[in-house]
Amino acid sequence: xxxxxxxxxxxxxxxxxxxxxxxxxxxxxxxxxxxxxxxxxxxxxxxxxxxxxxxxxxxxxxxxxxxxxxxxxxxxxxxxxxxxxxxxxxxxxxxxxxxxxxxxxxxxxxxxxxxxxxxxxxxxxxxxxxxxxxxxxxxxxxxxxxxxxxxxxxxxxxxxxxxxxxxxxxxxxxxxxxxxxxxxxxxxxxxxxxxxxxxxxxxxxxxxxxxxxxxxxxxxxxxxxxxxxxxxxxxxxxxxxxxxxxxxxxxxxxxxxxxxxxxxxxxxxxxxxxxxxxxxxxxxxxxxxxxxxxxxxxxxxxxxxxxxxxxxxxxxxxxxxxxxxxxxxxxxxxxxxxxxxxxxxxxxxxxxxxxxxxxxxxxxxxxxxxxxxxxxxx
Amino acid sequence: xxxxxxxxxxxxxxxxxxxxxxxxxxxxxxxxxxxxxxxxxxxxxxxxxxxxxxxxxxxxxxxxxxxxxxxxxxxxxxxxxxxxxxxxxxxxxxxxxxxxxxxxxxxxxxxxxxxxxxxxxxxxxxxxxx
Ligand SMILES: Cc1ncc(COP(=O)(O)O)c(C=O)c1O
Numbered sequence: 001x002x003x004x005x006x007x008x009x010x011x012x013x014x015x016x017x018x019x020x021x022x023x024x025x026x027x028x029x030x031x032x033x034x035x036x037x038x039x040x041x042x043x044x045x046x047x048x049x050x051x052x053x054x055x056x057x058x059x060x061x062x063x064x065x066x067x068x069x070x071x072x073x074x075x076x077x078x079x080x081x082x083x084x085x086x087x088x089x090x091x092x093x094x095x096x097x098x099x100x101x102x103x104x105x106x107x108x109x110x111x112x113x114x115x116x117x118x119x120x121x122x123x124x125x126x127x128x129x130x131x132x133x134x135x136x137x138x139x140x141x142x143x144x145x146x147x148x149x150x151x152x153x154x155x156x157x158x159x160x161x162x163x164x165x166x167x168x169x170x171x172x173x174x175x176x177x178x179x180x181x182x183x184x185x186x187x188x189x190x191x192x193x194x195x196x197x198x199x200x201x202x203x204x205x206x207x208x209x210x211x212x213x214x215x216x217x218x219x220x221x222x223x224x225x226x227x228x229x230x231x232x233x234x235x236x237x238x239x240x241x242x243x244x245x246x247x248x249x250x251x252x253x254x255x256x257x258x259x260x261x262x263x264x265x266x267x268x269x270x271x272x273x274x275x276x277x278x279x280x281x282x283x284x285x286x287x288x289x290x291x292x293x294x295x296x297x298x299x300x301x302x303x304x305x306x307x308x309x310x311x312x313x314x315x316x317x318x319x320x321x322x323x324x325x326x327x328x329x330x331x332x333x334x335x336x337x338x339x340x341x342x343x344x345x346x347x348x349x350x351x352x353x354x355x356x357x358x359x360x361x362x363x364x365x366x367x368x369x370x371x372x373x374x375x376x377x378x
Numbered sequence: 379x380x381x382x383x384x385x386x387x388x389x390x391x392x393x394x395x396x397x398x399x400x401x402x403x404x405x406x407x408x409x410x411x412x413x414x415x416x417x418x419x420x421x422x423x424x425x426x427x428x429x430x431x432x433x434x435x436x437x438x439x440x441x442x443x444x445x446x447x448x449x450x451x452x453x454x455x456x457x458x459x460x461x462x463x464x465x466x467x468x469x470x471x472x473x474x475x476x477x478x479x480x481x482x483x484x485x486x487x488x489x490x491x492x493x494x495x496x497x498x499x500x501x502x503x504x505x506x507x508x
Contacts, residue, residue, distance in 0.1 A: 124478050134475065142463060142476040145454070145486070159457030163464040 030360060033369060034346035034353075036209045036330075038241030039360040043284050054279025059271050060095050074282035080289050081234070081248050084215045086226035094250035095272050096236070096282045100208035101129040103233025103249035106273055107204035108133055108172065110231060110251055113259040115168040115202055121160065122172035123152040125179060130172055130206065139170070149325055150174075150182030158192045168200040169193060175223045175232075176210025179349045181328030181356075183210060183221040190228055205232040208247070209356075210328065212239030216294070216301040217327045230255060236281060239301070240288045241359070246281035300359050304329040307357035311366045318374040329357045337376040344369055380428050380445040381409075383508040384421045384435065385479060385487055392419040399438045405431050418480060418487065420449075422508040443479070443508075447489035448498060450505040454486045465501045466492065 010018070029039040052068055060074045074096050082092045097103045108130075111118060120141040122130055134141045142160055145153040152174070161169055171193075173184040186203060193201050205211070205223055211234030214220035224232065231251035236242050256271060292300065308329045315322035315333055322333040335353045336346065346353050355361075355369065386392055393412045400407060410423040425431040428445075435442040443449060452458045459476065466473050474491040481487070487507065492498055499506065 124481070131477075138474075140472070140474055142459075142473070143478050145456075145459075145478065145481065153456065155456035156459070159460040160463065163460045163467060 028345070031344065031365070033344045033355045033361060033365065034341075036235075036238045036356045036358060038237075038239055038358045041241035041243075041284075041288065043243065043287060046280070046283050046287060049280060049283060052279075054283075056096070056277040056279045056282065057275055058277075061093065068279070070279040070282050070286075073286040077248065077282050077285045077289060078250065082250055084294070085211075085224040085232055085250060087250055088225065088252065091253045092225075092250055093253040093256040093271070094248060095277070096285065097233070097247040097249050098274065098278065099237070099245040099247045100127070100206065100233055100235040101133065102273055103235075103247045104130055104172070104204070104206050105133045105136070106249045107231035107233055107251065108137055108139060108170070109273070110255055110259060111170040111202040111204055112137055112139055114255060115170060115200055118168040118170040118202065119164055120170045120172055121157060123150075123174060123177075123184065125150050125177045125182065126172060126174055127178045127206065127208070146177075146182070150177045150180030152184045152189070154185075154188050154192060157189065158195075161192060161196060161198075165196045165198065168202070169198060171201065171203045173203055173205045173223075173229070175205045175207035175214065175221075176328060176330075178208075179330070179347075179352065179354060180332050181210065181325050181330030183214070183223065183325065183327070185221060186227050186229055187222045203229045203231075205229050207232050208235045209238045209330075211235075212297065213301050213304075213327060213329065216298040217305070220327060225250075225252075236285050239297075239304075239358070240285060242281060242284045242288075244278065244281055244284075246278065246285065248285070301329075304357050304359060304361075307361055307363070307366065310363060311355060311357060311370070314366060314370045315373070318370060320370075320373060331355045331357065333373070336373045340369075340372045340376055343372065381422055381424050381508065382428070382431060382435070382445070383443040383447075383449055384440055385418050385443065385449070385507075386441065387418065393421055395438075396421055396423070396435070396440065399434050399440065400425065400431055403430060403434045405434065420507055441479075443489055445494060447477075447491050448494060448502060449479070449507040450488050450490065450502050451507050452486055452488060452505055454481055454484050459486070459488060462488070462490070462502060462505065466490075466498070469497065469501055471495075471498055471501070 054068055054070055056069045056071050056074055060071045078094050120139050121144055123144050124146045145156045147153050171189055173186050175183050214223050233249045236246035308324050308331050311331045312322045320333050322331055324331050332352055332354050335348045335351050384396055406426045408424045412421045477489045479487045479489050
């Protein structure tokens with residue numbers, strides 16, 4: 001029997017629309033300064049896999065009867081991240097997610113299953129995806145103030161935890177906030193929790209961007225499993241770069257197993273949040289890891305940090321008060337005028353704007369932006 | 379009657395802007411209370427079509443807080459918010475979420491999600507905005 005496909009072509013008009021779109025994307029992707037998306041990558045050697053309906057449905061560590069999947073690559077990616085984040089060697093679990101949000105959702109879901117009475121504490125400058133997740137999971141939550149640099153206000157956290165010391169705390173720690181790239185210090189947070197002698201707590205790290213920075217700097221802030229966290233979510237399309245949004249979530253396997261036991265309908269156990277899952281993104285991540293490896297990533301991160309300092313120097317030369325957090329590629333400055341925001345796709349938050357010196361950001365691009373900011377009244 | 383609260387940087391045009399957005403969709407404002415607190419403009423009102431009003435404000439990019447939250451204003455100092463949540467804790471009223479909506483000039487505006495009961499409102503009457 002013939003396969004049920006019929007060759008159909010696009011109209012000239014449709015083709016034209018795609019061509020226009022292509023040209024627009026070529027320009028826009030290279031000129032984006034305000035979002036933490038790396039726009040330089042070349043995965044053309046993987047394009048042939050677009051011919052297959054890859055689907056990594058379910059748990060990457062459990063074999064499936066469906067065989068058109070890239071789970072062995074996915075497991076390699078997870079192993080790489082697990083090692084990098086010092087996850088306990090044979091006690092980690094995770095999967096390649098659709099992005100940072102899904103990883104946060106998984107981490108907070110796990111926390112809720114382990115500590116159903118828990119309250120989530122998270123800072124004011126946490127990405128809004130977390131508020132969404134809290135709502136979906138119907139988790140009780142209390143927002144904590146931030147310090148001026150964007151870190152969680154530890155005194156406020158301490159006072160709030162003190163009052164609710166009879167309730168297990170679930171901490172959502174930011175490892176690189178969206179607007180200021182600030183890192184909540186998980187050592188200090190744990191000192192606070194220990195001061196109250198709290199027996200049960202959970203720490204999930206939202207490491208969307210900085211989860212791919214801190215492993216490659218000399219003096220990283222504490223952020224990983226070695227520092228006592230329980231789970232971590234990182235985006236794949238940010239520092240590594242990917243044609244489609246993706247990410248990685250990792251958790252301690254013993255926690256995952258504990259909740260698996262409490263799921264009523266044993267037999268259909270699928271531990272991932274989504275069922276059908278992208279089988280291409282693990283291939284992209286795997287190929288970036290194989291090609292660049294830790295030394296390539298380190299070079300990339302060092303380059304981005306240098307570019308951030310370059311941008312700060314140029315801005316300060318123009319008397320623009322620019323700064324960044326330690327180990328962050330997010331350069332913060334006063335909110336520029338609207339035409340500048342539009343031209344450069346710059347996100348603003350209240351009275352600040354930022355540029356994120358991702359790997360595609362060049363000195364020329366920075367110079368041009370600085371010229372634009374300096375040339376307009378805010 | 380379910381109320382809607384809009385909090386923004388104090389701008390003289392806020393009230394007119396809100397009225398216009400609602401009028402465009404034929405939504406009637408039934409009760410209205412506008413004030414300036416520090417540097418914020420706060421408009422609290424009720425309308426004849428609650429859900430549509432919320433959608434209209436959202437579409438217009440005006441941050442509106444629905445009936446499900448109690449809005450309070452507290453000093454911006456460590457533990458200030460914690461002391462408020464302590465009151466609820468002691469009264470055994472569960473807060474679903476506590477969110478800071480604005481914070482500047484030494485004060486914070488905070489949305490407490492809990493049932494809007496008289497008891498709950500009584501607990502925060504010294505700091506209540508809406
Ligand atoms: C700190 C932080 N967390 C989470 C996210 C959400 O990630 P995603 O868009 O990949 O779901 C972002 C996105 O910018 C972020 O900056």
